[in-house]
Amino acid sequence: MNRLSLAAWMLMLLFCLGACTPSANSTTSQVAIQGASRMQQATIEQLFNQTTIPAVDNTLALFCSFNEGISCFFIEATQVEAFNFMYDEQLYNPINKLDGQLAQQILKDLDPKRVDQSKNNTVLLRCSKTNGFTCEINSGTAWEPLAIE
Structure with a gap:
């Protein structure tokens, strides 16, 4: 093999390695984070003790946004399905804001990496206390159950 063809093979190999390596936003990495x-x-x-919006059918909903700090707000059950993960001034009502310590605990529970990869760094949570506690999370694509510990 002459030097030119060796150099061409090296460039092709480097290109393939770069193109074939999964990115940080790949489905593979999201599955691992979502499971956590x-x-x-x-x-x-x-x-449930701090909610400012009455729970409907023992279910409450909130969204948490992690842009330049953390903030979580309770929202009405009727707003959950219409929530589009975009900034909406009407939803950021100070009356419905969780205290900072509880918001930090939610971030710790959910795993900051997962929240960082969610749509617009925002997650939507829905929790129920019908027969024990259950919670679901929506990171911008679909509802998924959360493990309760």
Whole structure:
């Protein structure tokens, strides 16, 4: 093999390695991160104690946004399905804001990496206390159950 063809093979190999390596936003990395999410039962109990919007059918909803700090707000059950993960000034009502310590606990429970990869760094949560506690998370694509510990 002469030097030119060896150099061409090296460039092709480097190109293939760069093109074939999964990116940080790939489905593979999201699956691993999504599996790590859970909620502590104590955190959920605090949510039900602090809610500013009455729970409908023992279910409450909130969204948490992690842009330049963390903020979580309760929202009405009727707003959940219409939530589009975009900034909406009407949803950022200070009356419905969780205290900072509880918002930090939610971030810790959910795993900051998962939230960082969610749509617009925002997650939507829905928790129920019908027969024990259950929670679901929507990171911008679909609802998924959360493990309760």
